Amino acid sequence: MKNPQAAGAATAPSADEIGVAAPVKDDLCAAEAKLTRLLDSNEALISEICHYLVDGAGKRLRPLFILLVYRACGGVSEKVADAIDAAIALELIHSATLLHDDIIDGGLLRRGKPSAFARWGFAPSLVAGDFLFCRAFELCGRFDERLVRTAAQACIQLTEGEVMEGRMRHNAAASHEDYLAVITRKTASLFAAGGKVAADLAGADAKTIAAMEKLGLAVGRAFQMVDDLLDILGPEAKIGKPVGSDLRGGIISLPVVLAIEHHPEFAREFRAGTPIEGAAFDRAIALMREPSLIARGRALAADQMRVAHGLLAGLRPSPYRASLAALIDEQSDREV
Amino acid sequence: MKNPQAAGAATAPSADEIGVAAPVKDDLCAAEAKLTRLLDSNEALISEICHYLVDGAGKRLRPLFILLVYRACGGVSEKVADAIDAAIALELIHSATLLHDDIIDGGLLRRGKPSAFARWGFAPSLVAGDFLFCRAFELCGRFDERLVRTAAQACIQLTEGEVMEGRMRHNAAASHEDYLAVITRKTASLFAAGGKVAADLAGADAKTIAAMEKLGLAVGRAFQMVDDLLDILGPEAKIGKPVGSDLRGGIISLPVVLAIEHHPEFAREFRAGTPIEGAAFDRAIALMREPSLIARGRALAADQMRVAHGLLAGLRPSPYRASLAALIDEQSDREV
Numbered sequence: 001m002k003n004p005q006a007a008g009a010a011t012a013p014s015a016d017e018i019g020v021a022a023p024v025k026d027d028l029c030a031a032e033a034k035l036t037r038l039l040d041s042n043e044a045l046i047s048e049i050c051h052y053l054v055d056g057a058g059k060r061l062r063p064l065f066i067l068l069v070y071r072a073c074g075g076v077s078e079k080v081a082d083a084i085d086a087a088i089a090l091e092l093i094h095s096a097t098l099l100h101d102d103i104i105d106g107g108l109l110r111r112g113k114p115s116a117f118a119r120w121g122f123a124p125s126l127v128a129g130d131f132l133f134c135r136a137f138e139l140c141g142r143f144d145e146r147l148v149r150t151a152a153q154a155c156i157q158l159t160e161g162e163v164m165e166g167r168m169r170h171n172a173a174a175s176h177e178d179y180l181a182v183i184t185r186k187t188a189s190l191f192a193a194g195g196k197v198a199a200d201l202a203g204a205d206a207k208t209i210a211a212m213e214k215l216g217l218a219v220g221r222a223f224q225m226v227d228d229l230l231d232i233l234g235p236e237a238k239i240g241k242p243v244g245s246d247l248r249g250g251i252i253s254l255p256v257v258l259a260i261e262h263h264p265e266f267a268r269e270f271r272a273g274t275p276i277e278g279a280a281f282d283r284a285i286a287l288m289r290e291p292s293l294i295a296r297g298r299a300l301a302a303d304q305m306r307v308a309h310g311l312l313a314g315l316r317p318s319p320y321r322a323s324l325a326a327l328i329d330e331q332s333d334r335e336v
Numbered sequence: 337m338k339n340p341q342a343a344g345a346a347t348a349p350s351a352d353e354i355g356v357a358a359p360v361k362d363d364l365c366a367a368e369a370k371l372t373r374l375l376d377s378n379e380a381l382i383s384e385i386c387h388y389l390v391d392g393a394g395k396r397l398r399p400l401f402i403l404l405v406y407r408a409c410g411g412v413s414e415k416v417a418d419a420i421d422a423a424i425a426l427e428l429i430h431s432a433t434l435l436h437d438d439i440i441d442g443g444l445l446r447r448g449k450p451s452a453f454a455r456w457g458f459a460p461s462l463v464a465g466d467f468l469f470c471r472a473f474e475l476c477g478r479f480d481e482r483l484v485r486t487a488a489q490a491c492i493q494l495t496e497g498e499v500m501e502g503r504m505r506h507n508a509a510a511s512h513e514d515y516l517a518v519i520t521r522k523t524a525s526l527f528a529a530g531g532k533v534a535a536d537l538a539g540a541d542a543k544t545i546a547a548m549e550k551l552g553l554a555v556g557r558a559f560q561m562v563d564d565l566l567d568i569l570g571p572e573a574k575i576g577k578p579v580g581s582d583l584r585g586g587i588i589s590l591p592v593v594l595a596i597e598h599h600p601e602f603a604r605e606f607r608a609g610t611p612i613e614g615a616a617f618d619r620a621i622a623l624m625r626e627p628s629l630i631a632r633g634r635a636l637a638a639d640q641m642r643v644a645h646g647l648l649a650g651l652r653p654s655p656y657r658a659s660l661a662a663l664i665d666e667q668s669d670r671e672v
Contacts, residue, residue: 041492043499100466104459123440123502126462127495130436133466134491137473141484148477148484155470156377162463163379 020326023319024067031063031084035091038135049116049128054095057111062094063087065219065327066194069212072312072320075202082201085139089151090194092136097158099129104162105249112240147197154193161185170250172260172271179257180221183228188220195219208314215311215324222304222331228254229297230334232288244285248275254297255288263287298332305331356662359655360403367399367420371427374471385452385464390431393447398430399423401555401663402530405548408648408656411538418537421475425487426530428472433494435465440498441585448576483533490529497521506586508596508607515593516557524556531555544650551647551660558640558667564590565633566670568624580621584611590633591624599623634668641667 021028039050070083102110102117103125109115116125133155140148165182168174195216199209232255234243246253250273252260259266266287269276276284287293308328315321357364375386406419438446438453439461445451452461469491476484501518504510531552535545568591570579582589586609588596595602602623605612612620623629644664651657 041496041499043496043503045499045503046496100462103462122458124499126436126439127498127502129466130469131492131495133469134488134495137476138485138488138492140473141488142481145478149474152470152474152477156467156474159463159467159470160377160379160382163377163381163460166459167379167381 020323020330021064023323024064024071027067027071027080027084027087028060028063031067031087031091032060034084035063035088038088038092038139039132041131045120045124046128046131049099049120049124050095050132052119053099053110053116053128054091058091058095060091061223061327062090062190062194065191065216065324066090066198068320068324068327069195069198069215070202072315072318072324073199073202073204073208073212074316075198079201082143083198085142086147086194086197086201089136089139090190092132092139093151093155093158094190096129096132096136097162099125099132101162103129104166105245107241107245109241112237143197147200150193150196154189157185157189161187161189165251168252170270170273171252172267174252174257174260176257179252179254182252183221183224184217187224188217191216191220191223211311211314215308218304218308218311219328219331222301222308222328225254225297225301225304226331226334229294229301231255232285233294244281247281247284247288248277250275254300255293258293258296259284259288262290262293302332305329356659356666357400359659360400360407363403363407363416363420363423364396364399367403367423367427368396370420371399371424374424374428374475375468377467381456381460382464382467385435385456385460386431386468388455389435389446389452389464390427394427394431396427397559397663398426398526398530401527401552401660402426402534404656404660404663405531405534405551406538408651408654408660409535409538409540409544409548410652411534415537418479419534421478422483422487422530422533422537425472425475426526428468428475429487429491429494430526432465432468432472433498435461435468437498439465440502441581443577443581445577448573479533483536486529486533490525493521493525497523497525501587504588506606506609507588508603510588510593510596512593515588515590518588519557519560520553523560524553527552527556527559547647547650551644554640554644554647555664555667558637558644558664561590561633561637561640562667562670565630565637567591568621569630580617583617583620583624584613586611590636591629594629594632595620595624598626598629638668641665 036051036055039047039054041047041050066087067083070080075083098110099116101107102115103122106117107115108118116128136151137148140151161182161184165186168178168182192213193216195212196209199212204212228246230239231246231253232244236243247256250270256270260270266284269280269284305328309325312321312324372387372391375383375390377383377386402423403419406416411419434446435452437443438451439458442453443451444454452464472487473484476487497518497520501522504514504518528549529552531548531550532545535548540548564582566575567582567589568580572579583592586606592606596606602620605616605620641664645661648657648660
């Protein structure tokens with residue numbers, strides 16, 4: 001689902017990651033340098049865990065999104081330091097949740113290497129996550145009340161999404177609405193906060209701020225849906241963790257919800273509440289990989305991308321808007 | 337170590353808890369009502385855990401301290417809502433750390449009943465802790481940058497203190513300085529932040545703000561030292577958890593550091609790195625309860641209280657200052 005606007009713009013970057021980031025490359029570099037510094041703690045163990053997780057790893061999708069929205073909404077260079085801080089804060093929050101999620105899910109692989117939880121155990125990972133949360137709010141301190149509240153409320157939604165996901169584990173009655181509610185809280189809320197804050201910092205009007213919040217919601221949902229599809233499509237080398245982790249954890253991912261809907265035998269197996277292993281696991285993965293189900297999953301992600309492109313259309317054309325369009329399209333390219 | 341100022345003031349409250357709180361009773365009630373509301377989440381499980389931990393439990397020592405400092409520094413009723421919010425934020429942060437500490441230490445009893453960790457397990461307790469942190473920062477959003485930063489930096493110190501405590505576990509070479517560094521970060525930093533923020537909100541001058549930060553440090557240290565003594569003196573019914581928890585966890589508490597210093601056989605046992613149980617545990621407790629060691633521990637706590645009283649002397653006499661003096665003295669009464 002390529003967007004003609006992006007493809008047509010004179011400065012349209014190629015859909016590869018560096019290309020998409022090109023218009024905000026300097027801002028991203030500044031963010032990266034400051035982010036790295038903020039990982040340092042008086043306690044060497046905390047620094048070590050945070051650098052291990054964050055340095056040179058991760059797509060920096062949230063900072064990229066925030067910086068592009070800031071510029072696409074007319075944000076000026078004189079005040080870009082604010083947008084950079086917001087970008088860093090959200091990446092810190094995201095990193096904190098990765099540390100805590102791996103503890104909760106017993107995740108042993110993260111970004112293609114042993115998770116912090118696997119390497120240092122749960123206590124250091126837990127505390128390092130708390131440290132990253134606090135660093136984010138230390139950075140947020142300089143913003144207006146509404147921006148700090150937006151960030152804090154996104155974090156609250158993250159925690160609620162985590163609990164809802166746990167509540168829905170092995171629930172074969174889980175609906176699309178349930179699924180959407182989980183990913184909205186667990187993933188999209190942080191993108192939505194990013195879009196809102198970035199537009200606000202850029203001095204955009206209320207209507208644009210609301211649109212950029214919705215853009216974040218749609219981008220975050222599309223991103224999570226594609227991530228869910230990749231979880232069963234793999235391969236492990238590409239996704240940096242074992243194929244089918246969501247299924248093993250009983251998590252109602254997009255392919256799980258689709259398979260529940262179309263295959264009563266899958267629903268029975270999923271409902272049992274025990275980890276699906278061995279031959280049953282292979283059978284379940286095969287069902288979830290059925291071309292018609294994958295196509296349905298892709299179509300749902302494409303719906304979100306269409307919403308996102310529609311919201312972008314309200315912005316003035318610019319290299320930044322073109323990059324946002326390319327960033328959206330990249331999501332559909334990720335799983336081919 | 338009663339303070340004559342406190343005893344002499346016409347409105348001096350008795351040293352029991354209600355008495356000390358009397359001058360800020362209405363503010364505390366307002367804080368309590370709002371605190372209770374902030375424990376509510378869209379996820380019933382989070383609400384349940386937070387209410388279970390916080391409602392009607394805990395001494396509310398941090399809110400009481402902040403509200404008394406605010407008033408003692410001349411804070412007016414018109415702006416007390418700010419001090420109330422700061423008081424609530426610090427109690428939320430404190431509660432979050434209790435949830436995470438119990439996970440890390442495997443604490444099964446808290447405030448005389450099963451801990452949240454014992455009742456709901458580690459994942460819900462972890463997420464509920466994150467929720468409380470976020471709620472605190474949501475509330476802090478309305479404050480100036482320096483206040484938000486003060487709160488965030490106190491939280492960072494809490495995490496660093498937690499890691500340092502872990503690093504020093506079963507370390508028979510731990511010195512008094514190490515011990516002081518751990519409790520300063522783990523406990524006193526939050527009181528110090530409270531004192532600083534409260535004085536700042538009251539409109540005090542820089543010198544008074546610095547003094548109230550130091551007051552928080554001294555009160556926090558005294559409080560932790562007395563808590564450490566109570567941990568081995570018990571009884572369980574009074575302290576709400578098993579006697580000798582610190583020793584079992586290999587934590588360098590005040591009695592542990594004193595026993596290491598005076599009893600080589602204790603140091604050997606402690607250094608072994610395995611939980612001290614059975615007859616060895618009884619022997620260790622007996623050593624730590626030696627009257628001379630307890631007296632030494634009390635004297636160290638009294639040193640901190642003396643520092644605190646000295647700092648109070650710089651404030652204008654008032655019922656609030658008298659209550660702060662009584663609150664300090666209460667610490668020494670707690671273990672008789």
